[in-house]
Amino acid sequence: ERQTLAQATAGYLDYILQQNLARLESVRFAPGVDIEDGDLEPEKRALRSTYLSSIFDEGVFIADRQGLVLWNEPTRQGFGGTNISRYPPVRQSLESSKPAISDVFTVEPSGKPVLLTVTPLRNTGGRVVGLVGGVTDPTGRALREVTQLVQLGGSGYTDIIDRNGLVLASSLSRRILRPAKERAAPGEAELVGAAPLSTAPWSVAVRQPENEALASVREMEQRFVLFGVLSLAVALFLSWGMARSLVSPIGQLTDAARHIARGDLTHPVPQLGSDEIGELNISFNRMASDI
Secondary structure, three states: OHHHHHHHHHHHHHHHHHHHHHHHHHHHHOOOOOOOOOOOHHHHHHHHHHHHOOOOOOOEEEEEOOOEEEEEEOOOOOOOOOEOOOOHHHHHHHHHOOOEEOOOEEEOOOOEEEEEEEEEEEOOOOOEEEEEEEEEOOOOHHHHHHHOOOOOOOOOEEEEEOOOOEEEEEOOHHHOOOEOOOOOOOOOOEEEEEEEOOOOOOEEEEEEEHHHHOHHHHHHHHHHHHHHHHHHHHHHHHHHHHHHHHHHHHHHHHHHHHHHHOOOOOOOOOOOOOOHHHHHHHHHHHHHHHO
């Protein structure tokens, strides 16, 4: 159950990331966008539209081939005009000419932890001339809403984890930006289902305390044990009753046979029923009367 939920959540998160990457990539197709013409008004309009319909709650930006930020939406002091080529996903995307999604890292000068999504910006000839990117706050609502989709018992929870083992988002807010290996309840064993994402170097883990997860199984075990004990008691009682119904008549027939063997015909066998034992009883009495 936990594995299935983790896979479903990972698939949904992949879908969201792919949709937002597509929004960034669509900037190049907006009317008039060309960072080489010196006119940034078309880029500003395209970024504003992308920002309003994306998960990038910390804003979107456009940068040139060297990583210099040309414009960001909404405008944030200290970010426009800075060179971000030192950031790992920016460097990766510029070198590979492919989209990149980061793990958690801090941006300067604020030192705030963020997630960065970037994709190459190509001109009409298909040449990479810059980057379009979006910044997401891991403590914001965009990712937290994904983790809230899964409800597992009273204390189960969902984590989104980066490749460094840091919790990006969680249905338990106190776990965000904490190491994933830390348990919500120290010392309590947990059952975990995990699934990787295909769009980002992240994974989804669905966790549930073992006592809660196995409560129904253990209750069923107890019921089976109780049912088994009762069944065994009934079987023993029936076996005892069947044994008595056979042993007692046979004992009486055996006793009668001994008397007949000694010539004592004064001890007839009482009626023992109408089954095979009863017929044998009648035969004994008839044989005794014929002697």
